[in-house]
Amino acid sequence: xxxxxxxxxxxxxxxxxxxxxxxxxxxxxxxxxxxxxxxxxxxxxxxxxxxxxxxxxxxxxxxxxxxxxxxxxxxxxxxxxxxxxxxxxxxxxxxxxxxxxxxxxxxxxxxxxxxxxxxxxxxxxxxxxxxxxxxxxxxxxxxxxxxxxxxxxxxxxxxxxxxxxxxxxxxxxxxxxxxxxxxxxxxxxxxxxxxxxxxxxxxxxxxxxxxxxxxxxxxxxxxxxxxxxxxxxxxxxx
Ligand SMILES: N[C@@H](CCC(=O)N[C@@H](CS)C(=O)NCC(=O)O)C(=O)O
Numbered sequence: 425x426x427x428x429x430x431x432x433x434x435x436x437x438x439x440x441x442x443x444x445x446x447x448x449x450x451x452x453x454x455x456x457x458x459x460x461x462x463x464x465x466x467x468x469x470x471x472x473x474x475x476x477x478x479x480x481x482x483x484x485x486x487x488x489x490x491x492x493x494x495x496x497x498x499x500x501x502x503x504x505x506x507x508x509x510x511x512x513x514x515x516x517x518x519x520x521x522x523x524x525x526x527x528x529x530x531x532x533x534x535x536x537x538x539x540x541x542x543x544x545x546x547x548x549x550x551x552x553x554x555x556x557x558x559x560x561x562x563x564x565x566x567x568x569x570x571x572x573x574x575x576x577x578x579x580x581x582x583x584x585x586x587x588x589x590x591x592x593x594x595x596x597x598x599x600x601x602x603x604x605x606x607x608x609x610x611x612x613x614x615x616x617x618x619x620x621x622x623x624x625x626x627x628x629x630x631x632x633x634x635x636x637x638x639x640x641x642x643x644x645x646x647x648x649x650x651x652x653x654x655x656x657x658x659x660x661x662x
Contacts, residue, residue: 425458425480426458426459426478427458427459427460427461427479428458428460428461428477429469429475429476429478430462431444431462431463432463432549432550434546434549434550435546435629439621440546440550440625441474441475442521442526442624443475443487443522443621444487445624446487446614446618446621447475447477447490447491447617448460448475449616449617449621450491450502450617451494452657453613453617455501456494456498456501464552468483473486475487475490479493479494491503491614502612502613502614503613503614505609513615514608514613514614514615517600517619518614518615520593520596520597521593521618521619521622522618524593525590525594527576527579528578528587528589528590528635529622529625529626529635530572531573531578531586532626532629532635532636533629534566535570539633540562542630543562544559544562547561547562587633587634590635590638591634591635594626594635595638595642597619597623597642597645598642598645601619601644606648607619612652619649620652623646623649624649627639627640627649650662
């Protein structure tokens with residue numbers, strides 16, 4: 425039995441963490457039976473991050489490592505038909521979103537001073553905080569995450585540059601997807617899950633910002649997100 429530990433659903437999405445949303449989409453694409461547990465804290469995660477799973481008593485963290493494990497254990501139900509070259513492309517785009525675009529999205533959600541107050545009510549739901557603590561926790565979180573972004577490197581740039589870096593990733597994805605239904609062939613794969621998780625989270629950010637505006641201009645990315653939602657999460661599909 426697989427138990428998926430992740431944050432509470434938010435913004436009309438299965439998850440406001442793109443990594444949790446990616447993994448839940450993958451589990452549904454793979455048709456692997458699983459139970460979802462909403463996290464109250466990250467103490468049970470071997471890495472201190474979400475998502476993580478428990479599979480027959482073995483606890484594994486990191487969405488990518490979990491998918492590798494499940495693909496190997498269950499006979500590659502989602503990515504098995506990809507050629508080695510397609511696997512290479514898939515991994516390169518996943519890394520672009522998870523190791524680069526992610527940090528711009530973190531800036532958009534947690535640090536950009538113009539938008540922090542819009543995120544606070546959602547943050548309250550995400551962490552389950554009493555209302556009076558929200559301004560303080562929001563300020564502390566923004567301070568901590570600003571330091572993380574500085575160490576990672578993205579946070580050393582001016583805001584206009586940060587936005588430009590994220591928008592370049594979105595454009596690359598949109599141009600690469602073109603008018604295809606899925607990233608590769610007739611059925612969705614892990615890369616489709618990652619794209620929909622990132623595009624969905626950026627699109628559904630409920631305040632004006634340059635990254636969301638640029639993403640919404642790419643009708644093919646929006647339609648791709650809606651297509652995967654209709655297939656995997658009809659209960660939440662737009
Ligand atoms: N590489 C990891 C990244 C997971 C990750 O960064 N999760 C974030 C949420 S989007 C998290 O749990 N952050 C909590 C923290 O850093 O304290 C994966 O693919 O699962």
